[in-house]
């Protein structure tokens with residue numbers, strides 16, 4: 001029901017089709033299943049006849065890490081510094097979202113977004129950036145409309161860490177995952193998120209998201 005409150009014009013009277021949101025964002029800590037779910041949800045909506053597409057709004061942190069290792073450093077922060085990495089990530093994610101929004105407007109598609117602006121605000125908080133840095137990021141990201149619905153994939157940090165290890169291309173400490181979870185929950189946007197229990201099987205999580213979208 002939270003979804004209806006956020007999805008703009010009122011839905012058709014009872015019995016009519018529920019209005020499909022134009023922008024759907026999936027957010028949450030690393031390992032919560034954003035990429036997995038955004039892909040599946042986009043595919044399910046497309047199969048149901050909606051012009052839905054998967055869009056990734058990456059901040060590049062994964063690639064910075066790989067580049068750092070290539071040049072003999074341990075990770076992105078070792079190469080670019082903590083502040084440098086945050087500035088780069090904020091800029092790259094801004095560009096990614098600008099591209100996603102442009103494509104959404106041009107193609108009139110339903111964008112199922114893997115991450116959005118709030119992920120950057122949470123990242124800044126989790127990495128201990130100064131409040132000034134978040135204020136600046138919020139100013140730059142204000143250009144982007146709020147998604148019609150934001151799903152927060154709520155996962156236990158222990159479960160997330162196990163998944164990240166199984167995925168095998170990066171690692172996160174428990175301390176960071178807990179801090180990141182707290183950062184999302186501390187955001188002023190958090191009360192408007194539709195919280196999904198993301199500890200279950202991929203199928204259970206997809207079902208919960210589709211149910212909120214009136215597609216189950």
Ligand SMILES: Nc1ncnc2c1ncn2[C@@H]1O[C@H](COP(=O)(O)OP(=O)(O)O)[C@@H](O)[C@H]1O
Nearest residue numbers: 029030031032033034035036163167200201202
């Ligand atoms: N519900 C789930 N149960 C078990 N494993 C999952 C689930 N969702 C995703 N995974 C796996 O866990 C890893 C992390 O998922 P991913 O979608 O990449 O998360 P994120 O994009 O939020 O970091 C991937 O290897 C993925 O296949």
Ligand SMILES: [Mg+2]
Nearest residue numbers: 034035036114
């Ligand atoms: Mg991902």
